[in-house]
Amino acid sequence: MSALPALDVAALPLVLAGPIVRRVDRNTVTVWLALKAPRKVTLDVHEGALGALPATPHLTGTRVTARIGQHLHLVAVTATVPSGGTLRPGMIHRYTVRFGEDLSSPTTPVDAGAPDLFSPGVIAADEAAARKALLYQGTSGAPTHPSFITPPYHPGELRLFHASCRKPHAGGTDALSILDEVLQADAGSTRRRPQQLILTGDQIYADDVADGLLHICTVYGRTLLGRDETFPTVHPAHQKWSFRPGWRQSMILDDFKMTSTHARSHLLRFSEFLAMYLMVWSPTLWPAVPPIRFFAELFPKETAELGNPDHTEYFGLLDKPEYKKAHERLMEYVAESDHLDGFRGTLGMVRRALANTATYMMFDDHEVTDDWYISRKWVHEVCELPHGRQFLGNAMASYAVCQGWGNTPEQFADGPRGEAGRDLLTALAAPDHTAAGPAAVIARRTGTPTGADSAGRIVRRDGSLVWHYAITWPAHQLVALDTRTQRVFRGGFTDPPSLFYSDATFASMVEAPEDQGLEKVTVLLSPCPVLGDPLIEEFAQPAVRRLQGYPGQLDQDYEAWGHDPRAFEKFIARLLGHAAPGADGVRRRRVVSLGGDVHYGFAARMAYRASAPFSSTPGHVRAVLAQLTSSSLKNEATGTMLLHHAGFNLKRVDLPHTHRAGWANPSGGFMEVRTRGGLGLPLAPVYVEKSPALLELHDGATVHSPAPEWEYELSYYRHDDPDGTAPRPGGPAPVSFPATGNRRAALAQYVQAADNHLDYMAVTGSGREIVGRNNIGEVQFAWNGQDAKSVTQTLWWHLPGNVGGAPLTRLVVPLDVGQTTGPAATARDAAIDSEGLPS
DSSP states (O other): OOSSOOOOGGGSOSEEEEEEEEEEOSSEEEEEEEESSOOEEEEEEEEBSSSOOOSSOSEEEEEEOEEEETTEEEEEEEEEOOTTOOOOTTOEEEEEEEEESOOSSTTSOOOTTSOBTTSTTTSSSSHHHHHHHHOOTTSTTOOSSSEEEOOOSSGGGOOEEEEOOBOTTSBSOOTTHHHHHHHHHHTTOTTTSOOEEEEOSOSSOSSSOOHHHHHHHHHHHHHHHTSOOOOTTSOHHHHTTTTSTTOOHHHHHHTSOOOOSSOTTOOOSHHHHHHHHHHHHOSTTOOSSOGGGGHHHHOHHHHHHHOOOOGGGHHHHHTSHHHHHHHHHHHHHHHHHHHHHHHHHTHHHHHHHHTTSEEEEOOOGGGTOTTTTOSHHHHHHHHTSHHHHHHHHHHHHHHIIIIIHHHOGGGGSSSGGGHHHHHHHHHHTSSOTTSHHHHHHHHHHHTOOOEEOTTSBEEOOSOOOOOOEEEEOSSEEEEEOOOSTTOBOOSOTTSOOBSOOOHHHHIIIIISSOOOOTTSEEEEEOSSOSOOOHHIIIIIHHHHHHHTTOOTTOSSOTTSGGGSHHHHHHHHHHHHTOSOBOTTSOEEEEEEEEEOSSSSBEEEEEEEEESSOTTSOOSOEEEEEEEEEOOOSBOBOHHHHHHHHHTTOTTOSSOOEEEEEEEOOTTOSOEEEEEEOTTSOOEEEEEEOSSSEEEEEOTTOEEEESOOSEEEEEEEOOOOOTTOSSOOOSOSOOOOOOOTTOHHHHHHHHHHHHHHHHHHHTOSSTTSSOBOSSEEEEEEEEEOSTTOEEEEEEEEEOOTTOSSOEEEEEEEEEOOOOOOOSOOOOHHHHHHHHHOSOO
């Protein structure tokens, strides 16, 4: 008999995961839910936090769930304002969801008396438990129903959160639960409540999965879909044994030709992907039995080898290879299970936060696999295999219905714009989605490639869903980039990719969203940080990957923007030059880029000037790009903690600073550049080559001739909190007093106390420059008149020994671009600038 209880669908509540507030724009609100049975779903939205709900909602919408499996039905239901209306900025809105069993008349609203989120058996067994699961009942002024707040009119009142990389069995506390703590304090405040949560990638880990968690996803996913899935073209030797949890690594490398080296429990089946999404967003499906109980079932040989030895024989047994291997696997399994228990313990907080914050998402590699589309070789080898394409279809279809649908609900709606999404939902509802007909539709609509052409472009059929998107509000615009599926491999078979390169890609992602001018801010969602420090990309990041055991295909993470200089310079020029000229003919722009991926948090700034920006519209440009990175929500490890304590550099006090000058140099040949040293040294010739030609300037050196066509300075930031707005609560982790007379124990305790004190005081490193602990980033703006503007990233994380998260690292990045036009500073702006958002 299995230690994992069978999934009792009848005993489950109707809602398996959600509600999650997704896209909220000026005209629509979308909420995503996963149900165990088909329903017609009506979403009503009401302006205002308190009081009885009006008889007529401000917005309403109805949709029938999409059948994904026998016991799994998904919906992203969109409420729309009446013609001519809009959602007012800066207002709290409550919402209700009703569920009807009559699926006829799919757009007719569900009756007012139908079950809602608080009805018994929908979210929880009774109304009190449902309200506890979804509401902030103890908070002053908190709304009486699940709710969200729309972004404000003024950038100085924006409060955004962003984060990435959430692996359930990794160490530390899940930092996504911190957002629930913030809402617990501020859900009733129109001035302090966060308006948007931006998740920049790796919302699930498909490759690095705990053995026990894959077991749950496999068994429960099969029950939810009511069918199994096979990969008939996988080698027969792997068909019977290699799909078991904990035994998939060699099959991933040898049969699927993927490169992840932590893939022994890689998700493969569509049902496994779907179950994983439900498991990371809701506590509902988690069994009462902890994963540690599954070890004997998953690893019978190792269990038999371990037996029940006399403890006096322990060290002798470790000398026996088979016993040692079994013992190591058990210890690793125990550690994973402990971390899973901790992850599960905060899922209720995560679910409530997602039900009360407009949330935007974008994939990075781990939604599919580590190193996804890392090189032309990867694309060629994986995509030429039928089971490779089947796997990619599973991964991308699950992303589409669990994440993409909420980002761009219009792609699943009625009418021509929704054709691709509706086709995909129809194919997924088939009794066997791997049959030839449905599989072809899934491949087309998810953009599954068949390979890469000689120019390095990924080859796929037309008609795929579009993954990038933009949302505009009065104070800011969010532009989300797809840096995975539009890659171009301009180099050799294993060379780094251009994250995107073609003019068509630039036009659709970067230039189609209209620039908002200097009194608004453009927020860019780029899963891979646009700016990375050379020290990090060339030394620290490879060190982290090695320490975490993540070499993958490449020892170095070759997915940074800067690894293809031509593509990077083109991207920067197109992004920062996308503005209308001012009265002086200069195009000015402010962009704040949010990213993750790297498993640590930091802030950087590019100050950019150009007279002839590379591969872009000619003319003068002056712009600033602030890079705010928050990573990871749950994936701290030895390597990230090294960075947490060391900062950018163990051996220097000053922060990294880079100054580069560039020329198009169309011929690519050598060109002479004469520079002057920063200490009054005479002119000296240097030679640069390639197109573009780049020169790094050191120690204050400047270019004498020829004048740079563009140049920029990269700066990095450390914790800046002169007014004590981000205090470090609590104290150092406790250290027990050693036994009397034990000098070795006393010395060890002394060292531990010193380490704890250094960590608490945070001198130079320890989270002042780089945060390597699990973290979530808060983004706010000081938006005074003309050029007096800045952005602050406050990284929230847990001090050792503290249960709650805290705003411990404050990084302030100036956004000056030489603006001399626009309104002057007001007293209100100055108050926000000096004191943060008023309550």
